[in-house]
Amino acid sequence: MRRAQYGELVNQYLELRDDHPGVIILFRVGSFYEVWFEDAELVARELGLKLTERPSGGSAPPVSQCGFAHHALDTFLPRLLSRGYRVAVCEESEEEPTGPAGSGGTGGGIRQRDVVRTLTPGTVTDPRLLREDRPTYLVAIAPLDDRLGLAWTDVAAGEFKAAELDSDEAAAELQRLEPAEVIVSVDRPVPEELIARRPVTPVGPSENAASQLQRAFPEADLSGLPAAEIAAGLIVGYLEETQGAEVPVLDAPSLATPDEVMRLDAVTQRHLELVETERTRERAGSLLGTLDRTVTPMGRRMLRSWLLRPLVNPRTITVRQQIVAELVADAGLRAGLADRLAAVADLERLAGRASARRASLDDLRALGEAASALPELARITEGCASPFLRALGRPRPALAEFAERAGAALTPTGGGTRGGASRSGGTGGQAGQEERPFRASASPDLAEALTRLDRARAWQGSYVERLRRQPGLSRVKLEQNSTQGLFLEVPVNTRVPTDWIRRGGLQKVERYSTPALDEHAQELAEAEAEVAAEARVLLTELRGAAAEAAGAARDLARHLAAADALLSLAVVAAERGWVQPTVDTGDAIEIAGGRHPVVEALGPFQPNDARLAARGERDQLVILTGPNMAGKSTWMRQVALIVLLAQAGSFVPATSARIGLADGIFTRIGAVDDLAGGRSTFMIEMEETASVLRAASDRSLIVLDEIGRGTSTHDGMAIAWAVAEYLATGPVRPRAVVATHYHELAALAEVHPQVTLLRATVEERPEGVTFPHRVEAGAADRSFGIEVARLAGLPAALLERARQVADAVEPLSAEVGRRLGRATRPGS
Ligand code: ADP
Numbered sequence: 001m002r003r004a005q006y007g008e009l010v011n012q013y014l015e016l017r018d019d020h021p022g023v024i025i026l027f028r029v030g031s032f033y034e035v036w037f038e039d040a041e042l043v044a045r046e047l048g049l050k051l052t053e054r055p056s057g058g059s060a061p062p063v064s065q066c067g068f069a070h071h072a073l074d075t076f077l078p079r080l081l082s083r084g085y086r087v088a089v090c091e092e093s094e095e096e097p098t099g100p101a102g103s104g105g106t107g108g109g110i111r112q113r114d115v116v117r118t119l120t121p122g123t124v125t126d127p128r129l130l131r132e133d134r135p136t137y138l139v140a141i142a143p144l145d146d147r148l149g150l151a152w153t154d155v156a157a158g159e160f161k162a163a164e165l166d167s168d169e170a171a172a173e174l175q176r177l178e179p180a181e182v183i184v185s186v187d188r189p190v191p192e193e194l195i196a197r198r199p200v201t202p203v204g205p206s207e208n209a210a211s212q213l214q215r216a217f218p219e220a221d222l223s224g225l226p227a228a229e230i231a232a233g234l235i236v237g238y239l240e241e242t243q244g245a246e247v248p249v250l251d252a253p254s255l256a257t258p259d260e261v262m263r264l265d266a267v268t269q270r271h272l273e274l275v276e277t278e279r280t281r282e283r284a285g286s287l288l289g290t291l292d293r294t295v296t297p298m299g300r301r302m303l304r305s306w307l308l309r310p311l312v313n314p315r316t317i318t319v320r321q322q323i324v325a326e327l328v329a330d331a332g333l334r335a336g337l338a339d340r341l342a343a344v345a346d347l348e349r350l351a352g353r354a355s356a357r358r359a360s361l362d363d364l365r366a367l368g369e370a371a372s373a374l375p376e377l378a379r380i381t382e383g384c385a386s387p388f389l390r391a392l393g394r395p396r397p398a399l400a401e402f403a404e405r406a407g408a409a410l411t412p413t414g415g416g417t418r419g420g421a422s423r424s425g426g427t428g429g430q431a432g433q434e435e436r437p438f439r440a441s442a443s444p445d446l447a448e449a450l451t452r453l454d455r456a457r458a459w460q461g462s463y464v465e466r467l468r469r470q471p472g473l474s475r476v477k478l479e480q481n482s483t484q485g486l487f488l489e490v491p492v493n494t495r496v497p498t499d500w501i502r503r504g505g506l507q508k509v510e511r512y513s514t515p516a517l518d519e520h521a522q523e524l525a526e527a528e529a530e531v532a533a534e535a536r537v538l539l540t541e542l543r544g545a546a547a548e549a550a551g552a553a554r555d556l557a558r559h560l561a562a563a564d565a566l567l568s569l570a571v572v573a574a575e576r577g578w579v580q581p582t583v584d585t586g587d588a589i590e591i592a593g594g595r596h597p598v599v600e601a602l603g604p605f606q607p608n609d610a611r612l613a614a615r616g617e618r619d620q621l622v623i624l625t626g627p628n629m630a631g632k633s634t635w636m637r638q639v640a641l642i643v644l645l646a647q648a649g650s651f652v653p654a655t656s657a658r659i660g661l662a663d664g665i666f667t668r669i670g671a672v673d674d675l676a677g678g679r680s681t682f683m684i685e686m687e688e689t690a691s692v693l694r695a696a697s698d699r700s701l702i703v704l705d706e707i708g709r710g711t712s713t714h715d716g717m718a719i720a721w722a723v724a725e726y727l728a729t730g731p732v733r734p735r736a737v738v739a740t741h742y743h744e745l746a747a748l749a750e751v752h753p754q755v756t757l758l759r760a761t762v763e764e765r766p767e768g769v770t771f772p773h774r775v776e777a778g779a780a781d782r783s784f785g786i787e788v789a790r791l792a793g794l795p796a797a798l799l800e801r802a803r804q805v806a807d808a809v810e811p812l813s814a815e816v817g818r819r820l821g822r823a824t825r826p827g828s
């Protein structure tokens with residue numbers, strides 16, 4: 001047997017490892033966490049630790065090891081989790097070892113060790129392990145027949161949702177959620193493209209998933225959606241398996257209905273740079289980056305989710321708009337609200353920890369204080385027109401009751417070291433590191449224990465004083481260290497009373513204990529233990545009370561987070577002169593003086609109008625031409641972003657705007673590189689175009705930027721032509737903008753009145769071309785590529801030669817335009 005070759009300690013490690021497949025075991029040995037065997041190599045590499053060897057404890061050769069001191073857990077754990085690893089923290093039991101002497105141990109038996117908690121990237125709730133500005137999602141995917149069940153939870157906030165989707169919808173949802181961890185059942189393989197480059201955790205078979213869900217959430221109603229049910233059940237099972245006794249309390253899973261939000265497929269979310277920039281994936285420079293003036297992390301997360309999920313119901317959009325409008329109109333209200341909200345901070349995650357009974361002492365205090373913010377909120381908002389704003393400060397009895405209890409039990413701030421949030425690897429249940437977190441009045445037992453402790457400490461002081469009054473002992477001191485406990489210290493060669501017992505010394509001092517001191521030390525230790533035990537009891541009780549108030553806290557948190565997100569929209573609107581758009585169910589999009597919300601913040605901006613009409617006689621499809629750098633891409637994105645902002649409930653950067661609701665926005669840009677994905681750029685372009693044509697309805701907004709760029713000129717132009725024609729005359733006629741440098745496409749407008757020509761203008765001056773970024777009626781007649789090349793500094797001789805070639809081909813191109821005009825099928 002292989003195991004027989006190792007000592008007992010190594011065998012213990014191997015057993016734990018086998019019980020937790022796919023999980024890195026952090027094995028507590030004394031004051032270190034150690035990792036052995038192959039995992040040691042991996043962890044040493046990931047964390048930059050030194051890889052060493054330790055004796056196997058038996059006849060086997062030494063085993064690889066790396067490790068770190070136990071107090072460094074908070075540093076190293078997040079790094080492992082953020083790289084997608086799952087980690088089991090394994091602690092030594094407190095009991096003295098009883099087993100036979102293990103050759104791997106320190107002599108004598110070895111301590112038993114157990115996994116106290118498994119941490120996975122999608123299930124952590126410790127605030128130090130989570131990003132503040134976005135939710136951390138655990139997602140389960142369960143295919144069933146031709147449907148995909150998707151369930152997701154943000155454990156820290158209690159959100160739990162499920163849906164049944166097709167694969168495009170699932171890809172869009174995954175892009176929004178950006179899961180920290182995806183669980184997939186071994187018996188339900190998931191299409192590779194959905195999980196490629198995502199941190200996947202395989203879990204056991206799914207046959208009991210639905211019943212597991214039923215058991216945990218009898219009230220959950222996902223009936224008729226078996227795939228969603230299985231996915232939600234996988235989440236329940238996984239949390240039970242990894243979280244042990246501390247399973248956080250989640251909302252009952254609710255159905256996420258895709259038709260309540262605007263459809264934004266994965267590519268569109270990236271192209272529009274809603275929450276991060278496309279290339280560097282940074283928040284700064286994204287729409288969220290420019291709009292985020294929130295004052296709480298929960299508000300920040302709410303705003304992020306709103307931008308990824310614009311609404312399609314005019315009534316709910318109007319509700320948000322009216323609140324923003326009220327806030328825009330009242331700077332005093334904005335300032336007052338910002339102050340109050342900032343003080344409440346991240347109540348949402350606090351409520352999550354409270355529900356899991358993991359609240360730290362600071363958490364408990366903060367939860368109590370949240371209730372005390374309400375009267376002030378009520379005062380600030382009492383004159384508001386919006387019922388939402390007026391309700392922010394309404395009394396919350398469950399919270400008030402908790403606040404009273406916490407206020408009576410807890411001292412105002414931590415005495416001594418402040419206990420942070422719950423310890424990541426810890427088992428919970430400790431009274432934190434504060435010396436006196438609870439008031440003496442919190443319980444008669446605590447009062448008694450504290451009296452005893454105070455009495456012992458007082459004795460200590462008077463004892464030393466009494467000693468110092470004795471001849472020759474004026475320099476006696478009472479000291480304490482962790483190995484010797486309490487002792488008296490005097491300079492060497494001091495004559496001490498005969499009943500003092502020498503305990504050693506240093507170069508200049510001698511140390512002694514006395515019978516009275518020993519007796520006192522005993523008394524002190526007992527009193528301290530009593531105080532600690534009583535504090536643990538009180539902490540458990542208060543955590544129980546906090547768990548009961550957690551539901552109310554969570555509800556309040558969601559209201560306040562929404563208020564913060566609305567406030568942020570109002571602050572931006574007020575500062576940048578944005579207007580309230582009219583959002584209706586009409587067919588038209590009419591924007592006057594529109595600006596790009598991100599670009600306008602960077603410098604002077606040329607406003608432009610836009611008009612599009614669904615199923616319209618005209619303006620259904622805009623063909624936008626113009627040279628490179630003239631502002632085409634900016635204009636079309638700005639139209640898309642203004643529609644999106646309007647439907648998220650925001651004001652928009654324009655002098656006026658009327659938005660006929662869009663059920664979805666689809667954008668594509670020609671010839672993007674996806675080298676990592678291993679597909680040719682043109683293939684991607686065509687796949688993406690195909691999925692837009694599949695998904696769009698008459699009510700969608702389509703923005704195609706230079707399609708047909710990734711292939712030869714003729715092919716590319718032919719495809720661009722056919723796509724534009726299909727959008728204008730095909731079975732579905734969405735509002736669409738097609739930007740192209742194939743100015744030949746202008747011929748389409750001669751035949752189809754629903755096609756409108758716009759061009760981004762260029763000004764030719766003797767010193768070269770400039771781009772005023774004005775968009776006006778008409779079509780560009782040539783592409784100015786050579787002028788742009790000149791601006792970019794290509795050699796003069798090269799430019800001269802390019803001009804000659806261009807002169808030779810231009811007549812051909814004009815002829816192509818004429819022929820295409822004739823070839824175009826009239827009608828429709
Ligand atoms: P195109 O797609 O026609 O090549 P872009 O939209 O990429 O042009 O714009 C080129 C540059 O001009 C961008 O850097 C952008 O910031 C700037 N720009 C575009 N439109 C405007 C505008 N309306 N006002 C000010 N700057 C603009």
Ligand code: MG
Pocket residue numbers: 629632633634705
């Ligand atoms: Mg462009």
